[in-house]
Structure formats: structure tokens, C-alpha cells
Amino acid sequence: MFIVYNLIYIFALPLLILKDFFRKDHGGIRLISKRFGLGLSDQKHTHIWLHGVSLGEIKTLIPVANSFLQKNERILLSSTTNTGISKINKLFGENPNVEIIPFPYDFQRIYNKIIKSFRVKKIILFESEFWPNLLSQKNDKVKIVSFNTIISDNTFSRYKFFKSFIKEALSTIDIFFVQSLDAASKLKNFGLSNVKVLGNIKIYKETYEANQSDYQRIKNKISDCSKCIFTAGSTHNNEEEFIISSLPENNELLLFIAPRHPERFSSVERLLEKQKLKWSKFSEIEKITDEKVILFDEVGTLFELYMNSDFSVVGGSIKYKKGHNFLEPIFAGTSVITGANLENYSEIKSLFCDTGVIETFTSESELRELVNLYIDQKVRERRLILQKTEIDKFGGKYKQIIQELHEI
Template sequence: MTPTGSARVKAVLGESVAHVYVPYDLPDAVYRFMQCFKPKLAVMIETEIWPNLFAHCGKNNIPLYIVNARIAAKSVANYQKLSALIHPALAQVDLIATQTQADAEHFIAIGGIKDKVKNLGNIKFDVEIAQDTIEQGLRLKADLFKDRFVWLIASTHKDEEAIFLQLYPIIKAKIPELLLVIVPRHQQRFAEVKKLCEAQLTTVMRTTNAPVNAQTDLYVVDSIGELKMFYAAADIAFVGGSMVAAGGHNILEAAAVGVPVLFGPNMSNFKEIADGVLKQQAAIQCQTTEDVVQAVLTLYQQPDYRAELIAKGKTFIRDNQGTVTRICELFEFALKP
């Protein structure tokens, strides 16, 4: 759906798949797209509801699924206002496989057929981290970040980097070997983040291949597709989008790599995951900047606590896996001749 998504498909899957953009949801555009590709199965992710595309699938008996489906409670009323579009669209769907029971109830509330809505869990729990990726991260830590306590801030948004730049000298005063690593969420912001960071701290940009020395305060990852490797190179990781009103980001990759996870107060897009991981005491939520400072210092001072968070994080993921298998079984059934 986006240039960033297209780049990730090419980087991860290469020539094993053909990637094209979904057409605008206009009857003629959808018709030409379908005539060209003649799909045997249509799978939408999360909250992708396209009335014309769905109508074409129904008219042509193309099995249609919405998987990992989710709708925020605050969005239900907005979808209900569009019932003339949403109800007929959802009537074409063979199954809506939701992330949580709450999501299932939300889809039913906006017009999903009750018998075709099932809570199958969240596919994000089925994250797999290649051992090569972890080993690359550990080598990076040993070579580039040697003797540094690495505090990674992942998937930052506008105005979020500034928060951590202000906190860095406070924490640095108590952790002399501290190195801040920032990974912006969107590549179009790389230049903006570079300018902001270089104005305040001694900064190295990933794409310059410059070394990190004792005077380096900050390392900015201005590249795509390397976040998992940098999680493996970190001592602790703070998942961004959560200190500003962006709804947070997926914390499961960091936990799966094996790094203690922190996040801020704004996790509305991942509420169930955040609630679950906190219930298991497998991560730390920081409500304020003071909480962030205290959490970083505590984790630095208590390596046993870091190890405990890592172990609990991996258990939390393992206990919630299996959704991908359940969904694939549905697809196999749909594609049977």
C-alpha cells in the first residue's frame, strides 16, 4: 500500500513474490486489476475495507478474508455512520479473523455477520527472528558499540526524538558509557532527525559507516529493515510512538530478539498486547519522562532484572503463538478444488 511497504517486500521476499499496489477502490480500476491478475483468494489485513473490491470478490466467488482484523473502540461509531457502504462490503467476507474478542465484537457492531467473525488471535505473536540476525546484532555490539551501554529508541515519530535528546544528558551523568541509538519510524524523516540530533549531540549516522568512539553520544539508524538487528545490539529498548499521540508500535519483535522492553503511555493501537505484557510483568511502561529516567537507571544497575524481563517477554510471546497456523488452515480449505 506504501513505498515503504513495497521496499520491505522486495528486501525480505525478493523475487519469490510479485508485488503490485492495490488499485484505487473505483469500479473500473478494480475490474481491470481483477481481469489482469485473476486472484483465487483475497486476504485483507487488519482494517482494510474496500467496498468495490469486496463487491467484485463476492460477485466472482473469490474467497475473501480479513485476517489479524482489528478496530479501535473509538472508531466503531465512525464506521456505523457509513453503514450503507460497510454492511454490504462485510457481507461479502467469508471470515473475519480478529486479534481479540473485543475486536470481534467491534466488527459485529459495524455490520460483520456474527457467524463469520472469529477471534483467532494476533499473528504478530508468531514473530520469527533469524539466528543470523541476532548474531549480526551481537557482532555489531561487540565491534561498533564496544564497551557502551546501548539504549535503543525504536520507531520514533515527530517530536519524540526531542524528548529523548533532553533525557540523554541526565542519564549520561550517571551512566558514563551510555550510547543513545535512535531508529526513526519513517524514512522521509531521516534528514529532519539528522539535523535535530546533530544540533544537540555528537552524532553518527548509520549510512555514513563512520565509527563510534568514546565521544559519540548518539547513533541514528537512517536505513530500512535493520531494526531487529539493532534490537540484538541493544542492552535495553524503548519502543516509540508511545511518548507522543501515535498509538504506539509493536513491542513483540524486541521481546522476541531478547532485549528488555520499555514503552510510553500512549499504546492505544496495541492496547491488548501492552496490557498482556504488563500483566505478566514482562515489560516496563513509563507514564512520564521521570519514569523513563528511573527505568533506564534501574535496568542499568540490575542486570538480573534485565534477564528476568527478557525471559518473561519470551514466555509471553510463546504462550500466545499459533495464529498463523490457524489462519493458514482456513486458506488451505478455501483453496481446495
């Protein structure tokens, strides 16, 4: 089955290369060569390799990386997306103990070269990053850890069609630190017993760290605005139109839209023009004036925007099915609502949404009703207190989780 997988990947490779060539900011020949593992130099020191697919995962891994750096370990950080790589470069680009690479193409020879060049002794893969040829590099000198592991129902259904192949690939992982009993049960279906339930790392406050300069910069732009600021974060295609259509007629409400992917900024601009709303791009204004909508065309500062908001809705849960981290606004100090499509957050959904602590919606009318409710400052404040109180019940385990990562 590995042969079949590799043949399929080889046939798909030209499309991947073409996509990388035309990527904005970090694309082109340089990115492609790096993803082939070219230009690496041998390192004297051993490294711990941490990988997260995109910006959200990288932000969660930053405190983990710092915990290793505090132990005088050297780190290799990788991400698949431009936004993830940009965040790593911003935070660690000048740190001599951190190496940064784009995640490579899935070939054994490339992984072997990276592991040898950086003398990798431990690989920590975040959530569901299971690359067969990377996992095949397991040996006595390299530990592989799956951290904050999640397996959605759709992914599990696909895995069952290739059960022997998946079992062979995943059996190379030394330990799975999973989010939930559900994830543990799914892994055990493949005969894997090296599973430990630690809970979702995103439920702990230590995962979140604000950049005060970004917070203040955003605050300065909106300081003269007396309207209620409603932020729609991490939105996907068709979700912006859904949210705009749900807005009540209220001149005291200002909507911030922060699309999940920066390549969609232009399509959201076209939508706003079509809607004939008074709107501006955040990057082009000095102060808020009489806008109804602000397109937040920044990457990596959504947490700081939440800190400056009155209430928020987290996208990826309306038209997109998997959902995004809807706890983040609470840690930023703002009450939150979310769509009901939260496939990747089923455990947290049962704890916070199914109990009514975080309210959900499935239709435009339901969202409009919630927005009308949350415009009231007293309602928002009571809801935020409830949400914070519930989250605080799950505190205190972060250090234990980090310790587990260090000890493996």
C-alpha cells in the same frame, strides 16, 4: 453512499497523485501508472493476493506468503508504502511465483483489471485495510479474508456515523480472523457474524525471521562498543526529543534512534544538531567511537538492530497514540519498555503491560527512571526472562492460524 464516497475520493485524487509523483525512490510517473493498473499482462495461473499497508504489516505477511508458496500457490503481493514495496522486492523480486504491485488507487475498474489479469482467487487483507471499491469486487470466484483484524476505538466511532455504508462494504468479506473479542464485538455491531477470534498473529515467534547477514553487518560496526546500547525503535515526531530529554547523565549509555519513517531522517538530524550531542549516522560510520547517539538511517533492519541491543523502547506510543509492535524486541532477544499509548494493541497491552511484564511510562521522569534501572545488566536479564516466559505461554497456535487461511 458509495457515490458520495467515490466523489470525495475523486476530488482527493489529484493530491494523492501529486504525493506519489514526489515520493522518494519509488515515486514518479512509473508509480502512478502502476497504481492506475497500467501495463499489466494477463497471467496463466491463479494468484492469492496478500496486502499489507506498510513495512511492519509486510514483515508479518512474509511467513504467510511463504506458506502458500510451499503449497505451490502463486502470490500477488502489494503494499502502500515505499518501505513495504522495498522489502517485498528484496525478498521476492527474483521469485517467478510472486508478482509485486503497489496498492492501487481505490477505483472499481482498476481492481477489476488486477483481479482479471492475475486471476485472483483469494484476497487477504491485513488488519484494517477495508477499501470499499476493492470489497465491491467480491464474487463467487473470489474469496475475501480480513486477517488479524483490528478496529480501534476511534475508527469504530467513525464507522458508527456511516453504519449502513460500513455494513454494506464489510458484508462482502467472507470471514474476519480477528485479534480479540473486542474486535469481534465491534464487527457484530454491524450485524456481521462471520467472525472468528484467532488472536494477534504478532504474538507468535513464527512471525519473526532474522536476516543473518544484516544482523552480522550491524554487529560488526558495534563490536568494539562497550557501552549499554539502548534502542528507540519506530519513533514518531516529537518522540525523539522526549526520549533524549529523558536520558540520565551516564557515559556508559549509547542511544540508537530508528525513526519509523525514513522521510523523517533529516528532521531527526536537525534535532540532534540542536541538542549539541555527539552523534553519527549509522550509514556513515565503520565503527562506534565516542558517540552519545546513533541515528539508525536504515529501513527494514530494525529487528536485526534489536538483536544487537541491550534494551529497547518502542515508539509510536509516546506522542503518537496508536502504538507499534512492542513484542518484536523480545523475539529479537532484548528486553523492552514502551509508552502507554497503545490504542491498536489494547489486547496485548492488557496481557503484558497491565500485568507489569512490560513496563510502561507516560512522562520523561518515568522513562528516565526505567532507563536508569535497565542499565543494570542483571535487571535487564531478569526482565527478559520474564517477558520471554510470558510470551511462550501463547505459543503453538500459529500453524492453526495459517491452516485457517489456507482452507477458506
